Amino acid sequence: MQRRTPLTVKSAEECLSSWLEECGDASITGQAEVLAVRRDVVALLSFVRDNKVIGTQGTGNMPLKAVREVTARFVDPLELETVIGDKTYRLRSEEDLWPLYLLHVLAEVGGLMKTGRARRWRLTAQGERFLRAEPILQVPFLLAVWWHRVNWLIAYPLQGMGHALPHFFPEATLASLRSMPIGVDIPFDEFADGLIAATGLTWTAEDSRFAASALRASIERMVIGMLARFGAVECKRRKEPLGRGTISRLVSFNITAWGMTVLNAIAILRR
Numbered sequence: 001m002q003r004r005t006p007l008t009v010k011s012a013e014e015c016l017s018s019w020l021e022e023c024g025d026a027s028i029t030g031q032a033e034v035l036a037v038r039r040d041v042v043a044l045l046s047f048v049r050d051n052k053v054i055g056t057q058g059t060g061n062m063p064l065k066a067v068r069e070v071t072a073r074f075v076d077p078l079e080l081e082t083v084i085g086d087k088t089y090r091l092r093s094e095e096d097l098w099p100l101y102l103l104h105v106l107a108e109v110g111g112l113m114k115t116g117r118a119r120r121w122r123l124t125a126q127g128e129r130f131l132r133a134e135p136i137l138q139v140p141f142l143l144a145v146w147w148h149r150v151n152w153l154i155a156y157p158l159q160g161m162g163h164a165l166p167h168f169f170p171e172a173t174l175a176s177l178r179s180m181p182i183g184v185d186i187p188f189d190e191f192a193d194g195l196i197a198a199t200g201l202t203w204t205a206e207d208s209r210f211a212a213s214a215l216r217a218s219i220e221r222m223v224i225g226m227l228a229r230f231g232a233v234e235c236k237r238r239k240e241p242l243g244r245g246t247i248s249r250l251v252s253f254n255i256t257a258w259g260m261t262v263l264n265a266i267a268i269l270r271r
Helices: 009-015 017-022 026-034 036-050 064-071 098-109 125-132 135-149 169-178 188-199 211-229 257-268
Strands: 081-084 087-090 233-242 245-255
Touching: 009 017, 009 125, 009 135, 017 135, 017 257, 026 036, 026 135, 026 257, 036 064, 036 098, 036 125, 036 135, 064 098, 098 135, 135 169, 135 257, 169 188, 169 211, 169 257, 188 211, 188 245, 211 233, 211 245, 245 257
Parallel strands: none
Antiparallel strands: 081 087, 233 245
16 A cells, blocks of 8 residues: 655645646635635744743643633634623633634644643744745645544534544545536535435434434534635525524535635645
């Protein structure tokens, strides 16, 4: 079996050399540059480089003071408190703030920074190289880290999902997405149900009344929601009644030209 090249910033540069030449168009490089998720990762890494961040004793996560400071630098600063009626719910842990925790995971799993319980967070040499890299390389690197190295269940950690996805689930998902036409609306339920059937994704909890909707929701969170963060898909939603209120339901999505470009890049980085 052919050994795969480890996913590093340097290996990404080498593997994507031809791809990068094809992405010389200003409209493509411009989309990478303005993408909020990329800019927020740069903000996180720069903050860790320039400030003394000590991981918490219990989990090694970012302390709340640092959470407030770094999220204030994001493209869209995050709300750290939620008011429902007459009650105010305050942030208890970095893990309660998914947009930040996701960036933490991508940076740590991608080898860009080191963290630890009661230890100072530090930027690695690879993290420094990432900060020097062009945005057009930073984006596929980050998405490839999610696609090939992270357990997607961190985005949907319900007991009924088990501890691991079916083998080759990310690869099957990538192949399905790359086979789709650009700019054509894809009914979400059909896509999700087809992926569930093709990969054997199952609900393991005893209560199976909501299995179908839960599995669809997992794909929305792990796949479509992630691609939307990277500007790879455009989503259409519809408000539907739920109890006394409404929910926003994902009806369809389409893959953008930029999205297909990035999907092709992360396919290369799997080789």
